[in-house]
Amino acid sequence: MIKAVFFDLSGVLFEGNTVIPGAVETINRLENDGLVLRFVTNTARKTRKRLLEDLALMGFNILPEQLFTAPVAAKNWCLKHELKPYCLVHPDIKSEFADIHTDSGNAVVLGDAAQGLNYDNLDKAFNILINGGHLIAIGDNRYFDSQGQLHLDAGPFVKALEYAAGVSATVTGKPSSAFFQEVIATTPFQPEEILMVGDDVYGDIQGARHSGMEGWLVKTGKYRSGDELALSFPVHTGNDVRDVIRQRLPML
Structure with a gap:
């Protein structure tokens, strides 16, 4: 029996600043029915605080303790291992790393830095890694959707640095x-009692499966026709988040 539901954010609950129809009502109904909800995201262009503010403006009543972000996980990993990383991240999330020293460059934190992912910055990261530094990837997503257009995410740049420096990244976000x-x-609850809903067949669905959870793929956000055929196991799909819950939890 499913007792908790994990949701990705962008592409599942909203696209850009537009709420996906039925998403707010679905979240409210699940909470009213007593299910435990968590929200997990690799979003690397907004701080956790900004995400919570934006979600509230869209009508979602999500508590801080329900939201888990990959940038915060990366920061916590660095603190745990006493690393002082060079943070190649988006300017809008630099504040997430304000409480760790980032001057010695004994590690690299790599995220979706947008225009910051240029040759000079990647070359600086490479030189830290080739001299023994650790590579911490906020996520390894291949691409993301923004207003109906696909864009390169951090994953391809993570792979490039791994290849060039001969290192393996520690991924602190999904699908880790x-x-x-x-x-x-x-x-x-146990993993088998948890449902994961996402639009990324690798980061959300494959990641959930490897963690023992059940994953359902929504046909919104970055979903592309045929994504459900990309994995070695059958993937359940729904037209949107409301449809997924209607199919999987019809008794609610």
Whole structure:
């Protein structure tokens, strides 16, 4: 029996600044019915605080303790391992790393830095890594959707640095099992009692499966026709988040 539901944000609950029809009502109904909800995102262009503010403006009543972001996970990983990273991240999330020293460059934190992912910055990151630095990837998503247009995400740049420096990145966001297990641990339930809803067949659905959860793919956001055929196991789909819940939890 499903007792908790994890949701990706962008592409699942909203696209840009537009709420996906039925998303607010679906979240409210699940909470009213007593399910435990968590929200997990690799979004690397907004701070956790800004995300919560934007969600509230869109009508979502999401508490801070329900929201888990990959940039915060990256910062916590650096603190735990006493690293002082060069942060190649988007300017809008620099403040997430304000409480760690980033001057010695014994590691690289790489995220969706947009125009910051230029040759000079990537070359600086490469030289830190080739001299023994650790590579921490906020996520390894291949691409993201913005206003109906696909754009390169951080994943391809993570792979480039891994290849050039001969290192393996520690991924602190989705699809990392460690990230999912951290969120699972905030609930009293086993992985098989949790449903993950996302629009990324690799980051959300494959990641959930590897963590023992059940994943459902929405046909909104970055979804492209045929994504559900990309994995080695059957993938359940719904037209949108409301349709997924209607299919999977019809008794609610």
